[in-house]
Amino acid sequence: MQDEQLLEAWRAGDEVAGRELFRRHFDAVFWFFRNKIDVGAEDLAQDTFFALVRNKQTAGRSGSFRAYLFTIARSKLIDAIRSRGAGLAVDPMQSSVAEMGLSPSAIIDGRREQVQLLSALRTLPIELQMLVELRFFEQLSGPELSEVLELPEGTVRSRLRRALELLRESFAAEAVGSEASEADFERWALELRGAPH
Numbered sequence: 001m002q003d004e005q006l007l008e009a010w011r012a013g014d015e016v017a018g019r020e021l022f023r024r025h026f027d028a029v030f031w032f033f034r035n036k037i038d039v040g041a042e043d044l045a046q047d048t049f050f051a052l053v054r055n056k057q058t059a060g061r062s063g064s065f066r067a068y069l070f071t072i073a074r075s076k077l078i079d080a081i082r083s084r085g086a087g088l089a090v091d092p093m094q095s096s097v098a099e100m101g102l103s104p105s106a107i108i109d110g111r112r113e114q115v116q117l118l119s120a121l122r123t124l125p126i127e128l129q130m131l132v133e134l135r136f137f138e139q140l141s142g143p144e145l146s147e148v149l150e151l152p153e154g155t156v157r158s159r160l161r162r163a164l165e166l167l168r169e170s171f172a173a174e175a176v177g178s179e180a181s182e183a184d185f186e187r188w189a190l191e192l193r194g195a196p197h
Helices: 003-011 015-034 041-054 065-084 112-121 126-136 142-149 153-174 182-194
Strands: none
Touching (some): 003 015, 015 065, 041 065, 065 142, 112 126, 112 153, 126 153, 153 182
8 A cells, every 4th residue: 555545544544554654664764863863863753753643634735645754854853953952053054963963873884885974974964964865765756855845846956966065075085085976875875774773
């Protein structure tokens, strides 16, 4: 069954369909938080699903279910980062999780390139890190990214280009002069998402 069919069944009272949606997407939402914060990734993932339960009647009405889910997750992440900033103004287009001293809740044991990719991602401004991860780790489409970031699709494409430029620069610095292509990033991202967590 497609997500939208499960969502409709859940709205109609089918709790099994609701549990299937949670099972299908919990790991992706948890991963979304895991590479950005040091403590509380699982709590934020659960908060995201609690918000989904509260709003299940309006969830995904104007776009895809996954986009709606990651819109909630993005909001929860920015709120959490701002609350940990001890009153500091946090601009997700300027501040990176690395600059704020946040670290991922777990470092994976992966190939050197994968670890360097995760490290390089963390140097990007939060909003650009989210964009790259949603595009390559979660394979969200242009319209879905536009919905999550609440931006026109053209703006999303230009930000993605900028994010990839910054990622290449950061990766080269992390990997001591190594170069990587967009195809390399996509392959490593998919390998990482397939890794146990």
